[in-house]
Amino acid sequence: MKRDIILDPHVHGTLLRDLVGHDHKPAAFLIYFWLYAEQQRLSKPIAVSYARLAEETGLSRSASQAAVGWLLRRKLLSVNKEAVTATPVYEVQRPWRRSEA
Secondary structure, eight states, X not given: OOOXXXXXXXXXXXXXXXXXXXXXXXXXXXXXXXXXXXXXXXTSOEEOOHHHHHHHHTOOHHHHHHHHHHHHHTTSEEEEOSSTTSOOEEEEOOTTSSOOO
């Protein structure tokens, strides 16, 4: 059963313009949005490969990889890996919020 996604107003009000318009990285916005929705749907960080990210968003694998790199640099994602070859686990960050404790 699908649940509704509650979209933080900052995502479409500011982040969209920032990533797509200012940074010229529309793929980064697509990846962020997909991970945001999945994290909200599952209520936990998302373990996903670049191949699956590409498949889910319609981007190429290399575009997905570059977008994830950009989001990590911007501190909009954090990543955890058990080992170098393990599937990364991504957690969407919302740095515009002071605390989510």
